[in-house]
Amino acid sequence: xxxxxxxxxxxxxxxxxxxxxxxxxxxRRLKEVLDGLVGDGRNRIxxxxxxxxxxxSSGLGALIAGLKSARQAGGDLRVARPTEAxxxxxxxxxxxxxxxPRDTVEDAFDD
Amino acid sequence: xxxxxxxxxxxxxxxxxxxxxxxxxxxRRLKEVLDGLVGDGRNRIxxxxxxxxxxxSSGLGALIAGLKSARQAGGDLRVARPTEAxxxxxxxxxxxxxxxPRDTVEDAFDD
Amino acid sequence: xxxxNDGRLDLSAPATPEMMGLVHAVLEQLWxxxxxxAATDRVRFEMAVIEILGNIVEHAYEIDSTDTGSRxxxxxxxxxxxxxxxxxxxxxxxxxxxxxxxxxxxELAESGRGLALAMAAVDDLSYERENGRNLWRLTCxxxx
Amino acid sequence: xxxxNDGRLDLSAPATPEMMGLVHAVLEQLWxxxxxxAATDRVRFEMAVIEILGNIVEHAYEIDSTDTGSRxxxxxxxxxxxxxxxxxxxxxxxxxxxxxxxxxxxELAESGRGLALAMAAVDDLSYERENGRNLWRLTCxxxx
Ligand SMILES: Nc1ncnc2c1ncn2[C@@H]1O[C@H](COP(=O)(O)OP(=O)(O)O)[C@@H](O)[C@H]1O
Ligand SMILES: Nc1ncnc2c1ncn2[C@@H]1O[C@H](COP(=O)(O)OP(=O)(O)O)[C@@H](O)[C@H]1O
Numbered sequence: 306x307x308x309x310x311x312x313x314x315x316x317x318x319x320x321x322x323x324x325x326x327x328x329x330x331x332x333r334r335l336k337e338v339l340d341g342l343v344g345d346g347r348n349r350i351x352x353x354x355x356x357x358x359x360x361x362s363s364g365l366g367a368l369i370a371g372l373k374s375a376r377q378a379g380g381d382l383r384v385a386r387p388t389e390a391x392x393x394x395x396x397x398x399x400x401x402x403x404x405x406p407r408d409t410v411e412d413a414f415d416d
Numbered sequence: 417x418x419x420x421x422x423x424x425x426x427x428x429x430x431x432x433x434x435x436x437x438x439x440x441x442x443x444r445r446l447k448e449v450l451d452g453l454v455g456d457g458r459n460r461i462x463x464x465x466x467x468x469x470x471x472x473s474s475g476l477g478a479l480i481a482g483l484k485s486a487r488q489a490g491g492d493l494r495v496a497r498p499t500e501a502x503x504x505x506x507x508x509x510x511x512x513x514x515x516x517p518r519d520t521v522e523d524a525f526d527d
Numbered sequence: 528x529x530x531x532n533d534g535r536l537d538l539s540a541p542a543t544p545e546m547m548g549l550v551h552a553v554l555e556q557l558w559x560x561x562x563x564x565a566a567t568d569r570v571r572f573e574m575a576v577i578e579i580l581g582n583i584v585e586h587a588y589e590i591d592s593t594d595t596g597s598r599x600x601x602x603x604x605x606x607x608x609x610x611x612x613x614x615x616x617x618x619x620x621x622x623x624x625x626x627x628x629x630x631x632x633x634e635l636a637e638s639g640r641g642l643a644l645a646m647a648a649v650d651d652l653s654y655e656r657e658n659g660r661n662l663w664r665l666t667c668x669x670x671x
Numbered sequence: 672x673x674x675x676n677d678g679r680l681d682l683s684a685p686a687t688p689e690m691m692g693l694v695h696a697v698l699e700q701l702w703x704x705x706x707x708x709a710a711t712d713r714v715r716f717e718m719a720v721i722e723i724l725g726n727i728v729e730h731a732y733e734i735d736s737t738d739t740g741s742r743x744x745x746x747x748x749x750x751x752x753x754x755x756x757x758x759x760x761x762x763x764x765x766x767x768x769x770x771x772x773x774x775x776x777x778e779l780a781e782s783g784r785g786l787a788l789a790m791a792a793v794d795d796l797s798y799e800r801e802n803g804r805n806l807w808r809l810t811c812x813x814x815x
Contacts, residue, residue: 328577329584330547359573360574361641362581362640362644363581366636369637370637372635389566393648394644397571400634403634440728441691471718472718472721472785472788473722478781480778481781484779484781500714504714508791508792533743536685539681540679540700541680545704549680556690556692559689560687597677601681
C-alpha cells in the first residue's frame with residue numbers, strides 16, 4: 306500500500322511524498338490528502354515524487370484536481386523529482402507544461 | 417528477497433535473523449551463512465525467527481544442517497522467537513524437540 | 528493468449544480493484560525473468576497494462592452490477608526478443624466507444640486519459656468483442 | 672480447477688523457482704479477498720501449496736532437462752465458506768513415489784520432508800497422472 310508522508314517546510318509549504326504506486330486506490334487517498342491541505346488553508350503544495358514508482362491516469366487525475374483546487378485557493382501545486390515512470394506519463398499526456406516538474410523540493414516555489 | 421542480519425553477542429554467540437520468507441532460494445543462502453559461521457569457529461548460533469514470516473521443508477533442512485555442523489564443531493544451534501508459521505512447521509514435522517524454540521535470544525543458551 | 532511463448536504468465540481472477548496489485552506482481556516476475564528489457568519499455572508497457580485493467584475493473588461491469596461473483600478477467604503477458612505483449616479477456620459489457628475516437632482530453636481534465644495514455648504508451652492497442660467477451664491486445668515493440 | 676468458485680485465482684507460468692514468489696503473491700491476494708480465513712488455516716494451506724510447487728519445480732522436470740521452454744505449471748486457489756482448495760497441473764514426468772508410502776524422515780535428515788509436511792498440513796492431498804499431466808489437489812477444511 307502506498308504511504309503519504311506530509312511535511313511542512315519553514316516557508317509554510319506543504320510537502321506530500323507519495324511512496325510506491327500511485328494507482329487507482331492510492332489516487333483516491335491522495336485526492337483526500339490534497340483536499341485536506343487546501344481546506345486547512347495550506348494552498349502551496351509540493352508533491353515530491355522521488356519515491357513514486359508508478360503513476361497511472363487516476364493518479365494523474367488526483368494531481369490535476371489538487372492543482373486546480375490549490376490555484377482556486379490562491380496557491381499552487383508543484384511536482385518535484387519525478388521518477389522515470391512519472392516523467393513518462395507526464396510526457397505521454399502532454400502535461401509536462403502544466404505539471405512542469407522541478408528538480409528539487411526546496412526550489413519548487415522559486416519561480 | 418530474504419535478508420540475513422548476523423550479529424555477535426557479548427558472550428560470543430552468533431545471532432542470525434532471517435527476515436521474510438525462508439523458502440528454497442533463501443534456505444540455500446542460510447545454509448551458506450551457517451556454514452560460514454561454523455567454519456570461522458563461531459559454533460554457538462541462535463537463529464532468531466521473530467521476522468521469519470514463512471518456513472518450508474527446505475528452510476527446515478538448512479536449520480537441521482546448521483544444527484548438525486554446529487554440534488559437530490562442539491557448539492549448538494538454537495532457535496528463538498518463532499512466528500506462528502515457524503511453530504506450525506516445527507510441530508507438523510515433530511521437530512519441536514530437536515529444534516526446541518526459546519522465548520528470547522538472550523536466554524537461548526542458558527541451558 | 529500469446530501462443531508460442533513458453534515464458535508467458537497467465538492469470539485469471541475476479542475483476543476487482545485489489546487484483547491490480549497482483550498484476551503488478553505478475554509484471555515484476557516477467558521483468559525478473561527478462562532482465563534485458565529496457566526500463567523505458569517496462570514503464571510504458573506496465574502503465575498501459577494497468578490502464579486497460581483499471582478500465583475493465585471500473586467500466587466493463589458498470590450496469591451489470593447484480594451478479595458480482597461472475598465478474599472475472601484473464602490476462603496473459605509475455606516478452607519476446609522483439610516485443611512485449613499482453614492480452615486481456617473479460618465477460619463484461621461491450622466497450623461503448625470506438626478506439627479511433629480516443630483523444631487526449633483538455634489539460635485540466637481530471638479523468639478520461641486512460642485509453643489515450645495506453646494508446647500513446649504502446650505501439651499497438653486493439654479491442655474486439657468476440658463470443659460475448661471483450662478482448663484487448665497490447666504490443667510494445669522493444670526499443671531497449 | 673475448483674469450478675463453481677468465482678473468487679478463485681488461476682495462474683499459469685513457467686515452472687521455475689522464481690515463480691514461488693508469485694504464488695505467495697497470489698495467496699496474499701486470496702487472503703485479502705477472504706480476510707475471515709483464520710491465521711492457522713492460512714499458514715498450513717500456504718505451506719502445503721509451496722511444498723507441492725517446490726516439488727514440481729525441483730523434481731517433475733529432472734530428467735527431461737533438454738527442453739526448458741515448455742516446462743510449465745498451472746495452479747488454482749480458492750476459498751469457500753468451509754474449505755481452502757488448491758489444484759496444480761504440470762506437464763512434467765510422473766511422480767516416482769506412492770503418497771501412501773510417504774513418511775516423516777529421521778529427525779536429523781536434511782531433506783525428504785516436503786510431501787510428509789504437506790500431507791500433515793492439509794486435510795486432503797491427492798495426486799493423479801491424467802493425459803500425460805500430473806494433477807495435485809489440496810484441501811484444508813477451515814478450522815477458524
Ligand atoms: N473496458 C471498458 N469497458 C467499457 N467501457 C470502457 C472500458 N474502457 C473504457 N471505457 C469507456 O471509455 C471511456 C474513457 O476511458 P478512459 O480513457 O480510460 O478514461 P476514464 O476511465 O478516466 O473515464 C470510459 O469513461 C468508458 O466509458
Ligand atoms: N512433483 C514431483 N514429481 C516427481 N517426483 C516428486 C515430486 N514431488 C516429490 N517427488 C519425489 O518424492 C521425493 C520426496 O519429496 P519430498 O518429500 O518433497 O522431499 P524432498 O523434495 O526434500 O526430496 C522426492 O525426492 C522425489 O523423488
